[in-house]
Amino acid sequence: MIRSSRGVTTVRATLGHQGLLASALRTREHVFAQIRGVFEGYGFEPLQTLAFERLETLTGKYGDEGDKLIFKILRRGEHEATGEADLALRYDMTVPLARVVAAYGSQLPTPYKRYAMGPVWRADCPGRGRFREFAQCDVDVVGSASPLADAEVVCALTDALDEVGVRDYRVPVNSRRALSGLLEVYGVPVELGGGVLVTLDKLDKLSPDKVAAKLADARSLAPDIAEALVGDLTAADAVERMQTALKDSEAGSAGLDEINRLLELASPRIGEDRLVFTPGLVRGLDYYTGVIFEVVAEGMPGSIASGGRYDGLISFLGGPDVPACGGSLGVERIIGLLGDGGGDAHRIDVAVTMIAEDTASELMGFAAQLRDAGLRTEIYLAASRKLAKQLKWAADRKARFALIYGASDKEARVITVRDMDSGEQTRAPASELAAHLAGVRTSGVAVRRLPPSAQ
């Protein structure tokens, strides 16, 4: 099973996606820090739960297909032989939030604005943008019915994308109420509504004709209704047609109102050209109750973020009946959109070679001095005593400088500093090593704590 995950290649420097290596991890850590900074700027507060939940907390919440993708944990000790599971790895960040609100709501502020960042697990067949372990960064507002809450959720997510450096994205917006109004206005029988919406959701992949045919065949919708619906939704002036049509329905009008309110509040920040009413957007049909949105980016299939209002979910999950809205960023897809960037950066600042006998203690002292000055410093730890071999190691480590401390250096009480880019060598007294390196550096700054991509 694990071996089949090699198809996942959107994140660079992976080890068969079984492990992430340094450069990919630094980029990732930096992206998390950027996202966290934006979420904190909005006053969202972090909440972290354990990786696993009770199994019954998760089952029945994600539909039949979702249930099959839950990783279940076998009972332990004397119960292991039953072959039953009692715990399960979290499938998203929303259900654990709902469980916490249900159990500890009285200890939480109202409204409660939280963010969560971390892995979720799905027993999916890996490949094509699908992962068995991937990170989600969620913001949610629990306990506010205000349109401002929806606007802040959308803006927090797009601000985070801006901060990370994602540029070419759009934010299609719709409303669950508008979709109900749509079905009503076009005379779709109530019992066919859910299925019709699922098929309409294919309009971004299939031609209008095919969708209309599917509506008539698979969903038993009258062909004239199917054609009118698809025709209006795919017309060049679809938005205007919908704005007119939806006014004939109470739900449709309410939906239009909440969409317009979101556009009004969030457009100044996001841009009118990017935040757009998209009458055919049907995402998260299962539990959304108000506005819905997603973020799509040039060069990445599917969405890189999504969310909406889900006023009924927390009570369905056993919590109090409180309004809520939220959204989620898909970190792997976002990182997939970022360029490589840091390939030529120095991996460490100083490589300390060791060629003379009995100098290990002194070299450790030099290294400590440099590390205290904020320089990433490594000492040669392999067995060779040949300088050429150790300088090759320094080059392989992409060191900015190498220190050489031979017998003659030791006698003269100096250290030779080799610029690994130019090959030039200078000498410095041991006590002034850090200051000397600060002076001799021309371009680089210490990369410590900053990933190459951030420079």
Next chain:
Amino acid sequence: MIRSSRGVTTVRATLGHQGLLASALRTREHVFAQIRGVFEGYGFEPLQTLAFERLETLTGKYGDEGDKLIFKILRRGEHEATGEADLALRYDMTVPLARVVAAYGSQLPTPYKRYAMGPVWRADCPGRGRFREFAQCDVDVVGSASPLADAEVVCALTDALDEVGVRDYRVPVNSRRALSGLLEVYGVPVELGGGVLVTLDKLDKLSPDKVAAKLADARSLAPDIAEALVGDLTAADAVERMQTALKDSEAGSAGLDEINRLLELASPRIGEDRLVFTPGLVRGLDYYTGVIFEVVAEGMPGSIASGGRYDGLISFLGGPDVPACGGSLGVERIIGLLGDGGGDAHRIDVAVTMIAEDTASELMGFAAQLRDAGLRTEIYLAASRKLAKQLKWAADRKARFALIYGASDKEARVITVRDMDSGEQTRAPASELAAHLAGVRTSGVAVRRLPPSAQ
């Protein structure tokens, strides 16, 4: 099962340890960042693996007791009904490292210096410093037999403790070879050696008499040997006695040499009073082959860090036969040592109230301006329009300032800024809001991205 975990109280602001709330999480994130900075300064590179491994990778590696504590994941789909497990949550960071080295060693630098930070899982009975999910921060050097590698591992861990702010700690050091020499010199039969060491390890908890009695009874050691061994190990001059005694054994001499080498290399950094040869230290008997150490701190039972050289482990785990050493910090215990610190800090910088009609868009613009200036800013999202109630909310959120934008403010094109500490109110033009707040602030700086405890 989950409910029984309430005994865990070393981390503050927990939700029954099912979830960590904001202040505890900020402290934790800050500690991780500090540790990461130190590890990177030493040139260790991050490696991250998935939360789960194949079950057979983990079983048989941690002893019978350890095997029972592995969380196993049920097979999925048509195989779920078998009740069998094929995956398991990682139990530590070392076995996943060994698996990566075994599979991808040729892609890794030699020596390979890696760090890993993240949760591990053990199906332990929670309580008394034990957790079912807890974080480890590991450094390891794979492919170097140099004593410098041991010294760098110990110094990286103690530097991290210094950085985090742990002060009163000691680092007992011993050697697996010295322990072999000890058994040899005192005439302990080879077949009793393992058991004798396990019992000697109790010397920090039981009286010397009780340990000697246990050695004779439970381990079948001749009483005169048991008494001599315990007597010498607990004498005031135990170190001197051991230094003399161990010279009579080849293994003992080699052990003393490697201990002295470590003390020589690492004492200048750590301090001679803290890094001490401790002949009775017997940790990690199972796979350590050279120097071993732990870090113990005033006020925390058990150790907060530990490690040693484990030259045989990677080949035992299916990898190449390469020397290796490493160590691990226990984050929960370290955080338990840190003071509360941030209780009085402002949770957000600016709370934006909303009392006049039709001002939501303007208020979102003010908030965006402040967030762009780095100020943590929240807008009131609940339903009340009463200023007193909203100012109470601002106080509950521990805001430094509150913005008030009433009808008269709107008319005068200004915003009223209330200092939440002094109650004093000033007015500022909308376009100069961020600059005004920067000027009016007396004490605080923006807390964004910095946890209260860091100030």
